Amino acid sequence: MKKIAVLIPCYNESLTIKKVVEDFKNVIPEADIYVYDNNSNDDTAKIAKEAGAIVVPEYRQGKGHVVRSMFRDIEADCYIMVDGDDTYPAKDAYNVAKLVLENKADMAIGDRLSSTYFTENKRPFHNVGNKLVRTLINKIFKSEVKDIMTGCRAFNRKFVKSFPVLSNGFEIETEMSIHALDKRFLIAETPIAYRDRPEGSESKLNTFQDGYRVLKTILKLYKDYKPLSFFGLIALLLFLLGSVMMIPVLSGYIKTGLVAKFPTLIVAIGLLTSSLVSLACGLMLDTVKKHSDQFYETSLNMLEMNKDNSMRGR
16 A cells, blocks of 8 residues: 655644544545644644644745655655645545556646636636746646646655755745656646635735746746756847847948947947857756756656665565
């Protein structure tokens, strides 16, 4: 039997955490349920422990810090990650996990956006933000992921133990999706029900602040994971702008044999030179990225070998 761990990051979820823990104990009684309490100032930790969860404090504030600690600390064959706000039914989360348990995915995604999210969620800017992030990432990485920012996911051990957590906050879900796409992990999705928070339970998300952080993360990871495309696009824009400025200078020179617009010429040459520098940066960083990918693949192979040796030792 494969070992299943349910991971629940929590911050001030005293109203819902008992139900979340009990639902998972009923649906997956063999699973270990971990609640990582992120400096809650209510009774979240106490209620979770009384409900039967393994409660661990995480003193660094932010969901990214919580996920980093969870992935480092916990050993399992299948990891289910959900929020502690009771927005994802436990039975649906288990259906997501089955894709991992049946070896159909390294990371399985609970797709809210294809089911009840847009009718249940009462925050219109969140709806727009989810669509925008999905469109951006699918365009950049040439993918067709339906729900980039869902908080309901399942992973196998290979993904968890090789995922470098760089984000500190709620942008962690976006980082997971981009990392899985870039490193060619097997991704699968299944629709899940989504229900809005119960009355009295408050969201910790700040629509505009967290939206800015997510977009900033996308831009940063686009630069890191696709440097040739990123710097090539900058080079193209600089080249076009420099060319447009150079045209009247060349036109005047051809007609009169004189350069009448020296400031324009200097700026145009600067833009064209910057374009070449940007392209050179993209080419060099693309080579570095390819070597990094080779090292990552080798590390994955070593991780699997160590796992196999550990299993034989048992």
